Amino acid sequence: MAGNSDPLTPRAKLAVTAGKAVAAASRAAGRGSGSVIGGRVALKLDPDLLARLAQNLDVVLVSATNGKTTTTRLIAEALRAAGPVVSNALGANMPAGITSALAGGSDAKYGVIEVDEKYLAGVARDTDPKCIALLNLSRDQLDRAAETRMLAENWREGLAGSKAVIVANADDPLVVWAASSSPNVIWVAAGQMWKDDAWSCPACGGVMQRPGDDWFCGECGFRRPTPTWALSGDHVLDPHGSAWPIHLQLPGRANKANAASSAAVAAVFGVPPQVALERMYQVQAVAGRYDVVQFQGRDLRLLLAKNPAGWLETFSLIDPPPTPVILSVNARGADGTDTSWLWDVDYTRLTGHPIFVIGDRKLDLAVRLEVANQHFQVCENLDQAVQMCPPGRIEVIANYTAFQDLRRRVGN
Numbered sequence: 001m002a003g004n005s006d007p008l009t010p011r012a013k014l015a016v017t018a019g020k021a022v023a024a025a026s027r028a029a030g031r032g033s034g035s036v037i038g039g040r041v042a043l044k045l046d047p048d049l050l051a052r053l054a055q056n057l058d059v060v061l062v063s064a065t066n067g068k069t070t071t072t073r074l075i076a077e078a079l080r081a082a083g084p085v086v087s088n089a090l091g092a093n094m095p096a097g098i099t100s101a102l103a104g105g106s107d108a109k110y111g112v113i114e115v116d117e118k119y120l121a122g123v124a125r126d127t128d129p130k131c132i133a134l135l136n137l138s139r140d141q142l143d144r145a146a147e148t149r150m151l152a153e154n155w156r157e158g159l160a161g162s163k164a165v166i167v168a169n170a171d172d173p174l175v176v177w178a179a180s181s182s183p184n185v186i187w188v189a190a191g192q193m194w195k196d197d198a199w200s201c202p203a204c205g206g207v208m209q210r211p212g213d214d215w216f217c218g219e220c221g222f223r224r225p226t227p228t229w230a231l232s233g234d235h236v237l238d239p240h241g242s243a244w245p246i247h248l249q250l251p252g253r254a255n256k257a258n259a260a261s262s263a264a265v266a267a268v269f270g271v272p273p274q275v276a277l278e279r280m281y282q283v284q285a286v287a288g289r290y291d292v293v294q295f296q297g298r299d300l301r302l303l304l305a306k307n308p309a310g311w312l313e314t315f316s317l318i319d320p321p322p323t324p325v326i327l328s329v330n331a332r333g334a335d336g337t338d339t340s341w342l343w344d345v346d347y348t349r350l351t352g353h354p355i356f357v358i359g360d361r362k363l364d365l366a367v368r369l370e371v372a373n374q375h376f377q378v379c380e381n382l383d384q385a386v387q388m389c390p391p392g393r394i395e396v397i398a399n400y401t402a403f404q405d406l407r408r409r410v411g412n
Contacts, residue, residue: 094119161183328399
């Protein structure tokens, strides 16, 4: 683990150098950060490179459908209290991107790594993590992601017998099912607004009972475990029953839940809750998310929502009506090309807001809003939508590639 100074093999060093060169060339050509292509080249030259780079680090893996990029940032800030951290902070969360990130952190003590849900078991095998944070599982990218119960099953099999400390959300039955195969689990009561992927028991298929905040299967007895950490309003409750205030610049209940899980992870590495939570205040925005930008003389707040669970959380943190809301939805490769998930989102929560619709799939979204009896206008682009909005702040909610388009347009 940390502290060994095994130098990389000559082959591994060559792979790292080649990967960095390819990444730099990609950046120079204006094709993004280059981290993914650089990592692919490096792994071609040395397939064991990810394991070699991780061997001297205390590694934390963070996986979930929603919130993993933000939680990775919060954990990284907290662990910097204990030593240098390397992290894939920009969200390149498959093996190539992770390899690139670790190759840039030669003096680090900790590796804080966001991992795509589908790659978690493989990355855990390669990196021998000390801790794995599992936040939630919900439907996402319907055209290519496995059904949620299959993902939970993959996690459960891939993490069975893992030596890692698993920090898991006790309120998500799919996460509990996935984590229950591990011998060392810390349960966090982080909450779960979106429940539509967990009405049947992942263990036996029976109907889940959900009295209040509790849940259990009436048929096989699978039930919510007793948490030792909990989100309680604006505080994190630790295993000793002490309440620590959460001070974040990031908005919303979901980010308080992310902070609660992050505090539990930090404690595994000996960073006390007070120190961890104070350091999390430094995080203002995460890869542009939650940023307020000036555009055409207006204040736009940029919010990312990629799937039904994410949209539900985002609706809960926007300013009240009559604040105008611009919605942008694409269906490119990185988003998933199937937009049927729009029908799972409760758009009646936007009643009273003037709504403006843009993006590649603006007409799909318009049909959905029409059925939800919302008043909206379809616009050609962001510029036109902003010009049509009444004065004052504007909330802009977009899915993944639509969000990248927005950031480019506003120069963020």
